[in-house]
Amino acid sequence: MSLAASTGLFLAALARLITGAQGHWKGCPPMAEQRIYFANHQSHFDWVLIWAALPRELRAQTRPIAARDYWTGSPLKTWLTSDVFNAIYVSRTRSTPDEDPLEPLVDALAKGDSLVIFPEGTRSNRGEPQSFKAGLYHLAEQFPQAKLIPTWIDNVQRVMPKGEVVPVPILCTVTFGAPLQLQPEEDKRAFLERARAAVMALKPGGWRE
C-alpha cells in the first residue's frame, strides 16, 4: 500500500477514535453512483469526518474541494490534499476576469467523479449555516444526472474550535439525506434556500437554535 493510501486509512482511524465518525445513511444508501454531497461547514475536520464515514471503496472517487492558495501553501498540505485526498483545487481569487471558478469542478464531474462541497463557502461557528453560494445551483443545472445529497455534520465544532490545535474526543455524526433535484423552472434563490433547508432538516433532534 502506498504511503498516501495508508495515511488516508490512518486519518480515518484517527477520526473514528476521536469522534466516532458515524455515518447515518438516512435518505439514501451509500452507492457507487455520481453524487454531489453538500454539507454544512464548521471546521477543517469536516472533510475528514465525511471521508471516514464513507465506505472505503467509495473514497477514491469522492473528492473534496480545496482552496488553492491555502492548501498548496506547504509541501505537506499539497501532499495531503493532492495525494491522500485527491482534492480538486479551486482558486478563491480570479486571475483573469472571465475565469470560471467552477471550471475544475465541472471537469471532475464530467470525468464521472463525485464531489463533496461546502456551499457556505467558508467555515461558520454561528450554529445556523450561512446562506448558500450559487455554485451548487450551477452544478445542479449542468449535471442533472448527478444525485445531490444533503449532508449534516453534527457536533464537530466542539471537537476543535477555531484557534485550538488539539481535538477533544466528542462523538460526531454525518447524516446523509434523501437526494434533491433541481425542479424545472425553479429559480436560483428558491433552489438554494431549499437546499439549505434540506441540510438543516438533517440535524439530529431537528433544527433548533
Place this chain on the structure above:
Amino acid sequence: MNALRWLKSLNSAEQVAFLFVLLFGALLLASIVGFVYSLKRRNDGVDDETDLEGWQRFRHELNIVWVGACLFWAAWVSGPVGATLLFGVFSFLALREFITLMHTRRGDHRSLLLAFFVILPLQYVLVGTRHFDVFSVLIPVYSFLAIPVVSAMADDPARFLERNAKIQWGIMVCVYGLSHAPALLLLEFPGYQGRGAFLLFFLVMVVSCGQMAQYLAASQLRRRPLARRISRSFSMRAWWFGVLIASFVGALLYWITPFKVGQAVVMAFIAAGAGSFGALVMKALKRDAGVHYWGNRSSITGAVGLLDRIAVMCFAAPVFFHSVRWYFKLPL
C-alpha cells in the same frame, strides 16, 4: 467434599481457569435456553407488548453479563498492564459518550483536554503501578481543583459552576469509578495473592445478579415508583429484592473471596445497593440530557451506548473497593 478437596488442590491459576470455564459455561447455557425459549414463543405466536418488553429487558441484561464476563476474562489474561490499558480504553470511550451529551462550551476546551489526556491516563498509570494512596485521591482532590482553574483561565463566566460540574461528574463516573475494576484485580490481600480476579468476579456477579433480580421484581411487582419522573420501574421494594438476592449470591460465592460468609453478604449488599442507586442516578442524568441511551444522539440503529452497560459498575466498584480496604485495613 471430594470436589472441595480437589478445588483446594489446584493452584491459584488453575482455580481461576476453572472459574472461567464455569462462568462461560453457565452463560452459554443461559443464552441457549433463552434462544430456545424465543423460538418457542415465535411458534406459539405470543405477541404481547408488555411481555415483549420484559423479554427484551432480560436479553439486555444477559448481554450485559456477557460483556462483563468477556471484559473480565480479557482483563485477567492480559495481566496488570493489559488490564489497566483495557479499562483505560473503556474509560475513554465512556467519557467520550458522557461529554458528547453534556453540551460543553468553547471555553471548556482546555479543561476537556486536561480530563481526557492528562487525568485519565494518569489515573490508570497509578492503578497499574499500584499507587493506591494517590490513586484514590487524584480525582476527588487534585483534578476537582485543577479543572476549575483551567476553566477560569478560559475567561468564560457563563454557567461556570454548571459546566465544571458536568465535566467533573463525567470524570468521576467514567474514570474514577471504572478505574476501580482493575484496582480490584491488582489489590494485594495478605495470603490471597494472584487471586484478584476472584474479587472482581465476585463484584460483577453480585451486582449483575442483583440488577437482574431487580428488573424481574420491577416487572412482576406493581409498586409505586420511587422517582416517577426519572424511572417508572425503580421502586424501593424492587431495590430491596435485587439487593437481597445479590447478598444471597454473595453468600453462595463467599468461598472464592477472602471474606467469611457474613462479610461476603455485607459486601455484596453494599456493592449491589450502590450499583443500583448508581443506575438510578445515571438515568436521571439521561433524562436531564433528554435521551434514552448514552451513545450517539442520532443513532438510528437503537444501539445502546457503552455507558449504559458499565454505569452500574462505575458506582459499585469504588464503593466496594474502598469498603473492602477500609474493613480489612489493607495497607495503602
